[in-house]
Amino acid sequence: MTAIPTGTFAIDTSHSEIGFVVRHSGIAKVRGRFTDFVGSFTVAENFADSSAQVTIQSGSVHTGNEQRDAHLRSADFWNAEENPEWTFTSTSVEGSGEEFVLHGDLTVNGVTRPVALEAEFNGAIGAEGEETLGFTIETEISRKDFGLTFNVVLDGGNLLVGDKVKVAIEVEAVRELVTA
Numbered sequence: 001m002t003a004i005p006t007g008t009f010a011i012d013t014s015h016s017e018i019g020f021v022v023r024h025s026g027i028a029k030v031r032g033r034f035t036d037f038v039g040s041f042t043v044a045e046n047f048a049d050s051s052a053q054v055t056i057q058s059g060s061v062h063t064g065n066e067q068r069d070a071h072l073r074s075a076d077f078w079n080a081e082e083n084p085e086w087t088f089t090s091t092s093v094e095g096s097g098e099e100f101v102l103h104g105d106l107t108v109n110g111v112t113r114p115v116a117l118e119a120e121f122n123g124a125i126g127a128e129g130e131e132t133l134g135f136t137i138e139t140e141i142s143r144k145d146f147g148l149t150f151n152v153v154l155d156g157g158n159l160l161v162g163d164k165v166k167v168a169i170e171v172e173a174v175r176e177l178v179t180a
Contacts (some may be wrong), residue, residue, distance in 0.1 A: 002123050004043050004097075005131050009173035011039040011054070012132070016173075018056060021166045022143070030068070037095035039088075041173065043133075049098040054106070056086040059135040083109045088117075097121070102137070108146040115139055115170075130175065 017031040031066050039054030042136050059080035073080040091114070092102035102117040122134035 004047070005124050005175075006043045006135065007131070008040060008042045008176045009131075010039070011041075011074055011084045011131055012038060012172045012174050016171045017169065018054075019168045019170075021168070023164070026061075029161050030063060032063035032072075040176065041090075043086070047100075050090075050093050050094050052088070052090040052102060054088045058083055058086050067068075078109050085122050088115070092180075102166055106146075111146045113145050114142060126175075132175075133171075133173050135169075135173075136172065137167075137170040139159075139167050141165050141167065 013036075016037075017033055018037055019031060021031050023029055034056050036057035037054060037060070039052065041052035042050060047137045047162050058078050059073050061069050061080075063069055063072070072078065075082075086109075087107045088145050090102050090103050092103045094101040094103065098121045100121075104115060104117070105112050106115045117137045117139045120136045122136060124131050124133045126132050141164075155157050
């Protein structure tokens, strides 16, 4: 088992992605991602004391369909104009090593709920002071838990948008240099 190097790391957004998948019309899945986000985390000597924080610009959604993206940014869904930032702040870490659970508070549309992110450490590269770490992180949330209740009942009874949203995050993060 590879130990995760300690220190504070900034997410390299050019090599990271925050994506999601939600059922559409009861028969297919739509994938999307956010293109504007920042974050950092600290890996502590005592791994249980590690922490993370991320801020996502909700209006930066990209699903490959501008009409759908505009609808998601509208008041029907997450009203990006009034709720421009979503945040995650960790509250605890469970486990250690290559697989662990990062517990924290996720705020979407001004609604904060606890979430558990299942994380896998993918490794580290580089020399001391110039290290880059990689993680794969996943969770599933209920959009209704965050007040996202817009829907349409289709012919046959299927809903336009499913409630469960799978979140998949790929992170590369670079050690932040400490200046005196």
